[in-house]
Amino acid sequence: MQYCKYHPLDGATYYCEQCKVHQCDHCVDDEPVLARCFVCGHNLESLGSGNKAEPFWRRLPEAFKYPLNASSMSLIVITSIASVLAMLMPFLWILSLLLYLFAAGALLKYSLTCLEHTALGEMKAPDVLDAYQGGISLLLKLLVITVVLVLLVGAAANYLGPAVGGLLGFIVVICFPAILIRFAQTESMLEAINPMAALALIGAIGLPYGLLMVFILIMMTSVGLLQEWIGQLFPAVSYVFQSMVSSYYTLVVFHLMGYMLFQYQDQLGYSARSDDEEEQPKREAADRLAAQIQVLLKEGDYERVVTLYYQAFKQFPNDARFFDQFFELLYTCKKTALMADFGSTYLHFLNRKKRTDKLTPVFKQIRLIAPDFLPDAPALRVQLASSLKQQGDVALAVKLLNGMHKQFPDYAELPQAYYLLSTILEQLPNMQAQADKCRQMAQQLEKIAERKKLAAAMAQAELATNKPLSVKTPGRSPSAMVTKSGLHLELVPIEPVNSAEQAD
Ligand SMILES: [Zn+2]
Ligand SMILES: [Zn+2]
Incomplete structure (x- = not known):
């Protein structure tokens, strides 16, 4: 198993030939379709989720937890009680047969759905409502498959001798899980019975398929043992309990079969992604x-x-x-x-x-x-300066405001900025004169702003009436006033900062 270069604990799903690096799903460019290397942009070789999937026997604890959820467990309990009820009322045989078929059909349909969902990488049990319909017809199909297989073995034993019959029976038992898997995938009897398809599946999975067989055998034996123990003590409870345990095992086995499909997807020629690692389908x-x-x-x-x-x-x-x-x-x-x-x-x-x-x-x-560094926007400087003033960091506040009329001559709130500066300077020792000058400057700036406003209003009126207004002083544009007035207002020196730092 290869690991992602950038996430050494995660299994790799891709390989970059160019960089000679393994990557996980997270570390590749998956837009638009083909995965590409984030570093060099090359198309990547997909390793598939098979590389990441651990073998099924390592997943046994998770597999046994798989049916342990409200949805699956209620189905198990209800179908078990229903099938036991069906057994207890032989006098109404049609009703009891229907009840039994309904219970077994629902469980089968749900098991097949579990297998299918797991094979597509969904490691949580599906909702029971997803598997509501079509259970009985599936059950009947499976019944037909079983009958056909039994008849085949019987015919072989009858016409070709017991040795051939026994061999064929053995092969059928071995192939039965594969037939179930094919049946879950296709829901078709012919596809499921096709011996070549079943053998191809077994061939692709290999030895783990044998392990699955052993595992199923152990589970079946354990159900028998449980029945013997409990059946002797509480015969009444025994049936319900036995049915529940075997239903539970059935779900575990179908989940494991689905997991094998998921694990061997590359060999089986399809591609699915696990949702185990809470990966979003599209980033x-x-x-x-x-x-x-x-x-x-x-x-x-x-x-x-x-x-x-x-x-x-x-x-x-x-x-x-x-x-x-x-x-x-x-x-x-x-x-x-x-x-x-x-x-x-x-x-x-x-x-x-x-x-x-x-x-x-x-x-x-x-x-x-x-x-x-000083912020590039005057409003931000004023905002920072007033916060700093509140926090008592007057030196930095002065740095923020000092010289603003030169850097931002068109800033509308300049007067307020200088009023703020004057109150800050007042807090500093020996800065009273500077604070006063600063306040004067703020007042002047205010006047300029007012004049500017007036001029702008008049210019607008002029535009509207298309008549020149005599009130306007000739040759004095608003910006010229600012520059001219700005010149004699250059008073706030940088020294207060130093003296403030000394004062601290
Ligand atoms: Zn990664
Ligand atoms: Zn690369």
């Missing part, structure tokens, strides 16, 4: 991208990892795992340039996801890796 594009990132990360191909992360941010802007993982990666690997680039994206993401409690700690983490 989401985001999950596939996440899986590829994990593979490339384990391969150490960081350049492609970064490219894929940026692709993920665009494609899945609401998928937290990509943002969180990439941030963790940059933080642990101390990638300064990448962190400076990604920092604002991550802070915006946290804001968008209402994870505001994370904003300041993440901001500080980013600055540990990229010391000069």
